Amino acid sequence: MLTALTGVHGDRADAVTVAGRTASYEELLGAARQVAADLAESGIPAFAVTATASLETVAAVVGALLAGVPCVPLPPDAGPAERGHILRDSGARPLDVDFARRSDKTPAPAGVRTPEDPALILYTSGTTGAPKGVVLSSAAITADLDALAEAWQWNAADTLVHGLPLFHVHGLVLGVLGALRTGSRLVHTGRPTPEAYAAAGGSLYFGVPTVWSRIAREPQAAAALAGARLLVSGSAALPAPVFRDIERASGHRIVERYGMTETLITVSGRAGGDLHPGTVGTPLPGIATRVAAEDGAEIGELQLTGPTLFSGYLGRPEATAAAYTEDGWFRTGDIAAVDEKDGVHRIVGRASTDMIKSGGYRIGAGEVENALLDHPRVREAAVVGVPDADLGQRIVAFVVAEAVTGAELTDFVAAHLSVHKRPREVRFVQAIPRNAMGKPQKRLLLDGATPDHT
Structure with missing residues (x-):
């Protein structure tokens, strides 16, 4: 999955920068191999990683993938109750990670590993009960990253900049594994401040609406992004005024995309496409969508199917079954409308609240x-x-x-x-x-x- 670490893109001295610390692919791979060796020796069934914005977190996640041990990222600010629930529910155990410790050999995974085996277990926010573990395979992650690379024309010539948390799909799967899949240079700013984004000199920027709103209020920072190739927003709806303010200051129309922890990214605007505020584009290759609307209604629940979907909720077969319709489509719980002419999707909220x-x-x-x-x-x-x-x-x-x-x-x-x-x-x-x-x-x-x- 992580083609940049195979040497196909060479070995950049500044391949990965996180909060001001920089490493080459060789250094990252060496640290990840040491993590993999430690995991093999420990025999733990899953690896709990306190996902701070650090090179240690990147090495820990990559090391878990090399070892074939499911990785469970933990929010750094999780309270004792939330952290305890995740550890008990997943059976994951933490291990110390020292980026300075490196190995030149990757231990063989214990047992036969396939692309369908668990790679990451990401926990939901728990808004409707205790957080549930979402099991993601490397096959689903790879399918999603390749589809996004095509949609966004994302490749090794890019420098990706973001400052997003490393325990969610946006910051970790797209923002770290995506860079290692495409070979693009990664600059994680530590905190996603307007000043940090303006100074990073990237070609591709990821942000959530809060980030873009703050940048929009700093016209000089927004103008500094004029040299970028693509700005991407996700994880929540981007307010139309922010879309217009960023365009006015930088010349860029922000690409919005739609996804969930359970589905990864399934719908997105395209690089060079016709982008409008309030829309999230069209389905990615391999993804099919439909809107389950009541008779006469223009909006209804968005349902979808495709290769990026999760393997299920950890240890919760009933919850997994309930997430699908009788004919096998995933029920997102989000309310959407689809333009009949061009298939562009609008997300208008959650079924439960919106x-x-x-x-x-x-x-x-x-x-x-x-x-x-x-x-x-x-x-x-x-x-x-x-x-x-x-x-x-x-x-x-x-x-x-x-x-x-x-x-x-x-x-x-x-x-x-x-x-x-x-x-x-x-x-x-x-x-x-x-x-x-x-x-x-x-x-x-x-x-x-x-x-x-x-």
């Missing part, structure tokens, strides 16, 4: 959020549906804004969208709570916000 049924209408929260974000005094917005005796659900908007009233925002949305999509209530908050990947945590919003307008 499909709002109000007064007989089906409304995607993301559409209302983008309308609110178009208001010049609104910095952040999150929209939910709450029970209502008359409407079934009423639209409630949580916003971070200054010098504007709820009535003005309601009228603004009604003027931009259909009147039935206007918020019936606006609540002003200091910030929208988000997880490590910038996704709004809407369930946390229903406490502590004061209504301004009903």
Whole structure:
């Protein structure tokens, strides 16, 4: 899977840089081989890696792949309860990793290894219960990275820059293993600050909406990305104003893509393609999608199938079975619409929180959020549906804004969208709570916000 380490792309002295420390492919491979040897000697069934932004984390993950031992990345800031759950559930054990210790031999994996065997076990965020272990094979990872390399024209001539966490698909699978698959130079900035991105001199940049929003507020940093080839956003919806601000400052239209831990990346815009805010492109090669919409509805649950899907939830056969339809399509739980002409997908939210049924209408929260974000005094917005005796659900908007009233925002949305999509209530908050990947945590919003307008 990691073709850069086979020597096919040569041995760059600055192949991998993480938080200011740089290593060649030879140095990385030597450290990874030592990790593999330590794993072989330990006999542990799975390797728990505290996924800090460091060369040690990169060596640990590569070493686990070389040894054929499933790697379980742990969030560095995980509390005792979360960390304990992951370790108990996976059976993974940690080992010390010293990047200075290197070996020139890779031990043979214990037993026969195939591309379908577990390579990574990534844990979900646990928003609907205890975090579940998502088992990913090297076959699924390889299929996804090759499809993305084609879609984004990603190759060894690129320098990939990002500062994303190394315990998620975006930062680890795409942001580390993708670089080692394509042979592109990797610069991990440690923290994804506008200044760090501006100074990195990359050709390909990965970010989540929070990162791009901060860069958009620093026009000089955004302008410094003008020399890049491609900017990519994912893990949450990119607000349309941020898309336009980045384009105005850098000349680039950001590529949005869609994926989940269970599916890896399945839908994406293309390098050189026709890109528009609020859209995530078309299915990658080998991926088929469909929208399960109720009669007459334009939006419905996105379902898909293809070679990038997970092997299942670790030790949870019932949960794995429930994730699929009777005819074998994976149920994403996300609400989408697909343009009939060009097949471009729009993701309008999660079925559990973002499909709002109000007064007989089906409304995607993301559409209302983008309308609110178009208001010049609104910095952040999150929209939910709450029970209502008359409407079934009423639209409630949580916003971070200054010098504007709820009535003005309601009228603004009604003027931009259909009147039935206007918020019936606006609540002003200091910030929208988000997880490590910038996704709004809407369930946390229903406490502590004061209504301004009903």
